[in-house]
Amino acid sequence: MIRPLPTVFDQALAAAVRAPSPHNTQPWRFVVEHEVIEVWLDRERVLTVADPHGREARLACGAAAFNLVICLRVNGFAAVVRMLPDPAEPDLVAVIRLDGNQKATAGERRLAEAVFRRHTNRRPLLDKEVPPAARTALKSAALQEGGQIEYLNVSGRYSTVASLVRQAEALQADNPVFRAEAEYWTHREPGSPDGVPKTASGPPPYGPGVVTLRASHENENLPPREYEQEPLLGVLLTRDRGPHAEVRAGMAMQRVLLTATAEGLATSFLSQPFETARTRASLDRIFAGFGQPHTLLRIGYGSPTRLTDRRPVEDVLSHRTGPDVPAS
Ligand SMILES: Cc1cc2nc3c(=O)[nH]c(=O)nc-3n(C[C@H](O)[C@H](O)[C@H](O)COP(=O)(O)O)c2cc1C
Secondary structure: OOOHHHHHHHHHHHHHHHOHHHHHHOEEEEEEEEEEEEEOOHHHHHOOOOOOOOOHHHHHHHHHHHHHHHHHHHEEEEEEEOOOOOOOOOOOOEEEEEEEEEOOHHHHHHHHHHHHOOOOOOOOOOOOOOOOOHHHHHHHHHHOOOEEEEEEHHHOOOOHHHHHHHHHHHHHHOOOOOOOHEEEEEEEOOOOOOOOEEOOOOOOOOOOOOOOOOHHHHHHOOEOOOOOOOEEEEEEEEHHHHHHHHHHEEEEHHHHHHHHHHHHEEEOOOHHHHOOHHHHHHHHHHHHOOEEEEEEEEEEEOOOOOOOOOOHHHHEEEEOOOOOOOOO
């Protein structure tokens, strides 16, 4: 039996806000009107130093849109996604409209079930290879949403990209404005409705690794540990570039992350090289033959860590009251 709309929308929105976002900023708002949910970028929550153009925020909104759709699907609804933004309304990133009934597939149910378990795992990974079948599953997940995953070990770009991560991390550590923004969002108490608490961080590394997680995400209350030497790294790309491609990349990223969760894999992000102009230009050059790189994922097996909290749905939801203007 199909459940009544308000309940289904409530569930879909609860799933949407479980999406990942840079420093758990949750840069989204949702507007509901009849059988339509709009996903808006919340400019107030875009990182002004690390993400001045809202690129990472649009990835996060795309991920939230994907969670919405997958949740509607398991409740028996087909959903049409119109991906924006268009120049006239740059902050409206996606419009999701119910489109009749359709039974969910087993694969969709598996992904929907992963929505509330997926989390970023910044702890050391286990010394266990990701098998070819799981790698292929992540590649197919990206392709299904119009994205692409390139693994760095096979493409031979591993050491160059790892060195760009280290370079960007060093540049950001030297930049007081960057450090202040990261500290504002990452030094939260457990239970904070946004930002990253130390409970979601990893232990300090013993020594310098090939791949460097963000220093702002280290939990110095934990004893130092050795990190894996060469984790599997995957770059998510799209053929096109620009705001529209970023929303699409966010949807592809979320299908990849949920597929990874369903496969029992841990994932985390290495976004530092996307956030400084010089390293970002190098990334664009390195992947010029493949497409536009959007994000870099560290993938492997690990022990699950704590989920971070989210703001309540009521704080990010409004109902349309006028012809074009979302109510606040
Ligand atoms: C576009 C994007 C970039 C991110 N970059 C990083 C990063 O560089 N380092 C990191 O540890 N986490 C990164 N994250 C993960 C967020 O910090 C995380 O999603 C957020 O804190 C919510 O936690 P959760 O993913 O465990 O639900 C990124 C997330 C997104 C969507």
